[in-house]
Amino acid sequence: MTKPQPNETEHIVKNVDLIVSKSDAEGNITYVNPIFVKISGYSQASLLEQPHSILRHPDMPKVIFEYLWKNIKEGKDVVAYVKNLCADGGYYWVLATVKMAKNPDGSFRNYMSTRRCITQEAKDQISQFYKELLDVEKEQSYEASYEMFENFLTKHNIYDNQAFNTYMKSLNK
Numbered sequence: 001m002t003k004p005q006p007n008e009t010e011h012i013v014k015n016v017d018l019i020v021s022k023s024d025a026e027g028n029i030t031y032v033n034p035i036f037v038k039i040s041g042y043s044q045a046s047l048l049e050q051p052h053s054i055l056r057h058p059d060m061p062k063v064i065f066e067y068l069w070k071n072i073k074e075g076k077d078v079v080a081y082v083k084n085l086c087a088d089g090g091y092y093w094v095l096a097t098v099k100m101a102k103n104p105d106g107s108f109r110n111y112m113s114t115r116r117c118i119t120q121e122a123k124d125q126i127s128q129f130y131k132e133l134l135d136v137e138k139e140q141s142y143e144a145s146y147e148m149f150e151n152f153l154t155k156h157n158i159y160d161n162q163a164f165n166t167y168m169k170s171l172n173k
């Protein structure tokens, strides 16, 4: 699927919207709910079996997804702000909770993401932080942006995923 050229059109996620998707172990989409389909601008059929990265917006720093995958692979939930790209090149911001679901026998079942709207204050704060991470990633290196992310965690006394999740939720006011 060819990616659209990003533009400045923001698609607003409403208070009541809960944007849900599920994936296999590689992050390929196995389920999307109707609001996911609507806001993405893609048809349900064209989304299924595609990698979630079709939503990746170029403003998202790589380190956020590295952090996400490292944790969810270990069965740890991650709450993170995500700016997603729509089929028309527009974007939307969400606070996503991504977790692994297991079968009754303990084996891997799927990953699931539930995404909710975020406040303007959270948007302003996080877009600035992500811009700083992305600038360092592009102008220096991925390693430098990783270090910057780690310094951010240390500065806010974030030593595990629960503390990270609590901190991210606290910004959404």
Ligand SMILES: Cc1cc2nc3c(=O)[nH]c(=O)nc-3n(C[C@H](O)[C@H](O)[C@H](O)COP(=O)(O)O)c2cc1C
Pocket (backbone or CB within 6 Å): 021, 022, 023, 026, 027, 051, 052, 053, 054, 055, 056, 057, 060, 065, 069, 082, 084, 098, 111, 112, 113
């Ligand atoms: C359940 C689940 C949901 C995801 N949702 C998104 C999403 O909404 N937007 C996004 O850019 N990446 C999402 N990802 C992360 C992608 O798998 C991928 O790591 C990310 O888009 C960066 O892709 P890239 O490194 O191939 O560019 C999700 C992953 C999982 C497992």
